[in-house]
């Protein structure tokens with residue numbers, strides 16, 4: 161029998177992704193408000209490492225979510241929950257969310273790759289230092305990172321507003337993503 165909503169793995173990946181993104185925004189304010197690293201001040205290192213580790217892991221979470229929802233397609237939404245226009249709007253929001261999260265992660269990674277700092281994934285795996293240290297490239301990708309993050313914040317706000325609207329209507333749509 162087909163599950164009425166998303167598969168369990170898709171639900172776990174969705175919430176892992178949502179929690180990671182909230183953390184990435186919070187950790188960015190945390191890490192950037194600390195003094196630059198020096199012999200005396202090393203406070204920035206931990207939040208930067210956490211931000212980069214969670215951000216890189218998010219690319220795999222995103223890939224897994226796309227893969228599982230592709231092989232176990234969720235059952236269609238009840239026609240009473242959404243008009244065709246709302247359906248198109250929600251689908252567009254999801255596609256742009258996927259793309260923006262990917263570009264946000266990629267630009268963060270590229271900015272970091274040209275910063276001259278190495279990244280050890282989860283303090284275990286040294287990622288290859290392929291990017292030459294370059295202030296120009298670092299700033300370019302950092303700007304792209306910042307702008308895609310703002311776009312992502314706006315998309316997430318629209319997405320959550322949509323979810324709240326459906327929760328108030330009690331049309332069963334939100335349950336597709338919170339059922340076990």
Ligand code: HEM
Nearest residue numbers: 184188212215216261264265268269271272302305306309
């Ligand atoms: C969806 C995923 C991500 C979100 C929402 C996110 C969010 C942010 C935000 C809001 C900032 C502050 C920008 C500013 O004020 O200049 C930031 C900075 C930064 N992020 Fe991310 N980030 C993500 C993924 C990543 C990844 C995957 C990496 C690296 C592997 C990364 C590395 C950095 C670095 C090095 C900075 C500080 C320098 C800069 O501004 O580029 N981020 N991130």
Ligand code: HEM
Nearest residue numbers: 177178181182229254257258316319320323333334336337
């Ligand atoms: C950073 C936060 C979030 C992100 C990035 C995000 C992203 C996504 C994406 C990409 C999808 C599409 C899944 C697919 O069909 O491929 C989705 C679906 C969904 N999300 Fe979120 N989400 C976030 C937070 C939330 C929150 C807080 C709720 C509130 C309950 C929520 C409720 C839902 C629901 C109900 C669906 C399924 C919609 C449907 O059946 O068409 N999401 N989310």
